[in-house]
Amino acid sequence: MSSSIRLGEIAHARSGDKGGHANVGVIAYNQSGYEYLRSVVTEQVIGEFFAGLQPSRVERFELPGIHALNFLLHNALQGGASLSLRTDTQGKILGLAVLEMTIPRPENLEPMQKES
Amino acid sequence: MSVKSIRIGNGAGFWGDNLDAPRQLASHGKLDYLTLEYLAELTLSILAYQRSKNPESGYVTDLVKVVKDITPQLTGDAPLKLVTNGGGMNPVGCAKAVSQVLVDSGLPHVRVAAVAGDDLLPRLEELLNAGEVFAHFDNGQPLGQLHERIVSANAYLGAEGIVDALAENAQIVLTGRITVAALVVGPAVHEFGWSWDDWSRLGAATIAGHLIECGAQVTGGMYSDWNPSIDLGTIGYPVANLREDGTSVISKPSGTGGEVSIGTVSEQLIYEIGDPEKYFTPDVVADFSNVHLTQLADEEVLVEGGTGTEAPPTLKVSMAYYDGFTTSGSIVVAGPQANEKAHAAAEAIRVRMKTAGYELEHFEYECLGTGDTLPGMDLWHQSSQEIVLRIAARDHRREAIDRLTRELTPLVTSGPPGITGYTESRARSRPVIAYWPTTIPRDMVKTSAEVRAAQEWLV
Numbered sequence: 001m002s003s004s005i006r007l008g009e010i011a012h013a014r015s016g017d018k019g020g021h022a023n024v025g026v027i028a029y030n031q032s033g034y035e036y037l038r039s040v041v042t043e044q045v046i047g048e049f050f051a052g053l054q055p056s057r058v059e060r061f062e063l064p065g066i067h068a069l070n071f072l073l074h075n076a077l078q079g080g081a082s083l084s085l086r087t088d089t090q091g092k093i094l095g096l097a098v099l100e101m102t103i104p105r106p107e108n109l110e111p112m113q114k115e116s
Numbered sequence: 117m118s119v120k121s122i123r124i125g126n127g128a129g130f131w132g133d134n135l136d137a138p139r140q141l142a143s144h145g146k147l148d149y150l151t152l153e154y155l156a157e158l159t160l161s162i163l164a165y166q167r168s169k170n171p172e173s174g175y176v177t178d179l180v181k182v183v184k185d186i187t188p189q190l191t192g193d194a195p196l197k198l199v200t201n202g203g204g205m206n207p208v209g210c211a212k213a214v215s216q217v218l219v220d221s222g223l224p225h226v227r228v229a230a231v232a233g234d235d236l237l238p239r240l241e242e243l244l245n246a247g248e249v250f251a252h253f254d255n256g257q258p259l260g261q262l263h264e265r266i267v268s269a270n271a272y273l274g275a276e277g278i279v280d281a282l283a284e285n286a287q288i289v290l291t292g293r294i295t296v297a298a299l300v301v302g303p304a305v306h307e308f309g310w311s312w313d314d315w316s317r318l319g320a321a322t323i324a325g326h327l328i329e330c331g332a333q334v335t336g337g338m339y340s341d342w343n344p345s346i347d348l349g350t351i352g353y354p355v356a357n358l359r360e361d362g363t364s365v366i367s368k369p370s371g372t373g374g375e376v377s378i379g380t381v382s383e384q385l386i387y388e389i390g391d392p393e394k395y396f397t398p399d400v401v402a403d404f405s406n407v408h409l410t411q412l413a414d415e416e417v418l419v420e421g422g423t424g425t426e427a428p429p430t431l432k433v434s435m436a437y438y439d440g441f442t443t444s445g446s447i448v449v450a451g452p453q454a455n456e457k458a459h460a461a462a463e464a465i466r467v468r469m470k471t472a473g474y475e476l477e478h479f480e481y482e483c484l485g486t487g488d489t490l491p492g493m494d495l496w497h498q499s500s501q502e503i504v505l506r507i508a509a510r511d512h513r514r515e516a517i518d519r520l521t522r523e524l525t526p527l528v529t530s531g532p533p534g535i536t537g538y539t540e541s542r543a544r545s546r547p548v549i550a551y552w553p554t555t556i557p558r559d560m561v562k563t564s565a566e567v568r569a570a571q572e573w574l575v
Binding site for chain 2 (some may be wrong): 011018019023050051062063066070072080087099114
C-alpha cells in the first residue's frame, strides 16, 4: 500500500482571485477528513506546493462548518487580472492543482473519502 | 405560522454570462426578485471609456434585451422586481433605455429607479483638494500624480439606495458600482424591515448574496467534483429563498440541469474570500466562518450560521488608470519535437524584437498543452506533439507592443516546421487598465435614488 495519497481523495476545492492574491479553498468531504487536513495541510505545505507562483506569504483560515480550509496566496497572480501575462490570470485552476498534491496516507482513510 | 421569505434569483454573474438565464429564472424560478450582476473590476472601466466617447452610453446594453424578455413577468398580481448593477457608469442613461422598452411593450407605468453616488470621478479634484490622499489599500502609497491618468473612480455603495428605491415602489432598480451582496441585502431590508444595525441578519443575507452572485457557479458550474452525468447544457441558475431570520435555501428552477448540493454550495461559499470572519461590505462585515449546510431535498440546500459585525467606517473605492499597453496571441506548433520547436519560435520572436530595437519590459510565453498554465510548477508537465504557443507582453511603449503583434505570423514561413493555426485572428494592442484600490470615509459619499414611471423617464 502506498504511503501517500492525492489530496483529492479526501477533499474537493475551488480557487479564484482577490486582487493580486489567489484564494484556494480546500473542502474535506467530512469531519474526519477535515481534522486530518487541519493537521497536515499547513501554510508551509501550501507555500511549498505553489512555490512556482512565488507567493510572498500564505495565510490559512478555517471554516469548520463546511469542513474547509481557505488559503490566501499573497501576490501570487503577477499583479492580478489586469496586469498578468498568464493564461490563468485569475488563479481559476489552482483549486484543481492543489487536489493533485500528495499528502501522507492517513491511518484510517476510508471514512474520509466521499460517500459513493 | 409560516416564516416570511422572499425568493431571489440571480441570472448573471458577469457581463457576458448566458443571455437566456434571466428569462429562465423569470419564467420558471417563481421569483419575487431577479438580480443581475454585471460589474467585474474591468467592466466598469470599459464602460467609463464608452461613456467618455458617448455620454448616452456607459451602461450594460444587454439589459435592453433582458427587460424585453421578462416583460410578461413584470405585470400581474405579484409582478417581478429586477435589481441590477447594470447601470454601470450611467444609471440614468440605462433607465431611459430600459424605459423605452417598457413603453414600447405597453408598460409605461412600471417604475424605474436610477441609483447614484458611486461615481467619484467628477469630484476627484475636489476630494483631493479637501485633503483625501486615496492611499493604496495594500501598500499605503498616496495617489499623487497618478490622478491625472484615472479612467474611473467608484465607491462601492451599500444597499441603502436600493432600499430607498424599493420604498418608492420602484420595480426596476438600476445601480452603478455597488457591493454585489447589496442586490440581495437591499430587497431583504425592504421586505423584512431589518434595522441597519442588525449585523447578524445583514451578515447572513450577505452570505446568501455571495452564494448566488456568480450565477451557475453554485449550481454545478466549475464544480471540482464534476462528472459527465451532470447536465451542464441546461444548467439552472440559482435561487435563494431568503427567510426573515436570515437563513436561506439555495435551489434552482425544477427541470433544469446542473446540481445543487452541499458540495456545490460549499465550493461557492469559499470562492474568492479571504478571512472568512471578515468579509467587508459597506453594510456589514459578514462572518462566514460558522456557516453550515444541510441538504433539505433534491437540489435544495439550507444555509445556516451566517452572521456579521458592525459595518466599517470607510467604503472601498476602485480606481482604474491607464498603465501602458499589452497584447497576447497564439499559434499552433505540431509534430515531433513540438516542445523544442515552440521554445525556438518564441526565442526567435525575442531576437527579432531586439533587432527591431525593442527589449520588452514584460514578455512571457506559454507552451499550452505541456503544463504551462501552472507557471513555475511541474505538476502537469508533459511533452506533447501539439502545442499552442501563446505569447504575451506588456510595455509602456505602444509602438513596441504594436510591433510584437506583427511577429507571430512571419513564423509560418520563417520559423520551425509544423507551425499552423495562425489564421484565426491577429494579436491586437490594447491599453492596460490598472487598479488603484483605496478607501474613502463613508460620510463623503452620498447615495441617492431617482424613481420615475417609465413614461416619465422619456420626457
